[in-house]
Amino acid sequence: MALMPHILVHNFWDVLTITIENLTLVLSVHIFGLNFGIRRFWVIEKFTKTVIICGEEMTSENVFLLNTCPSMFCMRVRVALAEKEIKYETIDEDLTNKSKLLLETNPIHQQVPVLIHNGKPISESLIIVQYIDEVWHHKNPLMPSDPHKKAQARFWADFIDKKVFGPARKIWSAKGEEQEAGKKEFIEILKILEGEALGDGPYFGGETFGYVDVALIPVYSWFYAFETCGNFSIEAECPKLVGWAKNCMKRESVSKSLADPMIAYETVLFLKKLFGIE
Numbered sequence: 128m129a130l131m132p133h134i135l136v137h138n139f140w141d142v143l144t145i146t147i148e149n150l151t152l153v154l155s156v157h158i159f160g161l162n163f164g165i166r167r168f169w170v171i172e173k174f175t176k177t178v179i180i181c182g183e184e185m186t187s188e189n190v191f192l193l194n195t196c197p198s199m200f201c202m203r204v205r206v207a208l209a210e211k212e213i214k215y216e217t218i219d220e221d222l223t224n225k226s227k228l229l230l231e232t233n234p235i236h237q238q239v240p241v242l243i244h245n246g247k248p249i250s251e252s253l254i255i256v257q258y259i260d261e262v263w264h265h266k267n268p269l270m271p272s273d274p275h276k277k278a279q280a281r282f283w284a285d286f287i288d289k290k291v292f293g294p295a296r297k298i299w300s301a302k303g304e305e306q307e308a309g310k311k312e313f314i315e316i317l318k319i320l321e322g323e324a325l326g327d328g329p330y331f332g333g334e335t336f337g338y339v340d341v342a343l344i345p346v347y348s349w350f351y352a353f354e355t356c357g358n359f360s361i362e363a364e365c366p367k368l369v370g371w372a373k374n375c376m377k378r379e380s381v382s383k384s385l386a387d388p389m390i391a392y393e394t395v396l397f398l399k400k401l402f403g404i405e
């Protein structure tokens with residue numbers, strides 16, 4: 128029988144495959160320039176142009192995250208995966224030059240994060256966090272089980288999505304009155320979260336670290352950038368909220384998943400340059 132090897136060249140991997148009828152054997156895989164040799168890889172999913180492959184040696188859970196390090200939305204997913212102790216591979220995206228894989232797995236928004244679990248993509252950070260909580264429900268549940276408490280948690284996460292990021296962006300991207308308005312709105316929103324949602328803490332979910340904590344904690348890694356750009360102190364305005372954030376940072380799932388504040392600050396400087404601000 129004549130074997131016909133197909134060489135598929137992709138953004139971040141080269142795969143040498145042999146296809147015999149419907150069976151595809153992957154013989155040699157180069158990922159980020161590393162040769163994984165002949166191993167038992169299997170093809171998880173064929174998107175139109177990209178083959179997702181996975182080897183047992185790489186990850187036991189078949190979880191990939193399309194990621195950029197300083198993205199607050201990606202950090203949410205990294206925190207949730209860490210809480211669940213899931214092994215996964217991150218695939219770093221250059222958002223100024225998006226990969227085919229990103230365009231294929233999130234064709235509607237073309238944004239990170241995208242979680243690919245067993246070849247199936249899921250996008251939108253809060254939806255991904257809920258998915259993670261449902262699939263790995265045995266370990267550190269993030270969502271309360273009581274339907275009313277669950278609805279409240281979803282309310283506050285939605286509030287964060289709708290209210291926090293707009294003013295936060297104004298702090299670094301605007302000047303003068305508009306920047307002052309951004310600072311004021313940002314602090315007002317944090318005060319609402321502090322007063323109405325956090326309560327006596329230690330977490331938004333009460334005694335246990337949960338969904339709302341995951342939704343908000345990545346913003347903390349951008350505080351330094353906001354404070355530097357806006358010349359103000361968030362801690363002076365919202366000491367309780369900063370106390371909550373510092374407490375969250377004691378969790379390894381959080382401290383290991385959040386970007387270094389300097390990286391967030393450098394990202395702000397990069398974005399300013401990219402958008403011609405200053």
Ligand SMILES: N[C@@H](CCC(=O)N[C@@H](CS)C(=O)NCC(=O)O)C(=O)O
Binds near residue numbers: 199222250
């Ligand atoms: N609502 C989305 C927001 C995701 C998002 O804004 N991602 C940014 C990076 S922080 C992105 O991919 N931007 C690229 C673009 O919009 O072209 C979520 O929660 O996942």
Ligand SMILES: *[C@@H]1O[C@H](CO)[C@@H](O)[C@H](O)[C@H]1NC(C)=O
Binds near residue numbers: 226
């Ligand atoms: C964009 O990405 C592709 C592959 O992902 C690479 O070959 C190309 O050089 C990149 N272009 C720029 C301008 O970085």
Ligand SMILES: *[C@@H]1O[C@H](CO)[C@@H](O)[C@H](O)[C@H]1NC(C)=O
Binds near residue numbers: 358
């Ligand atoms: C920053 O704020 C302080 C007061 O809080 C003020 O004295 C100082 O001039 C400000 N710096 C700039 C660069 O606006």
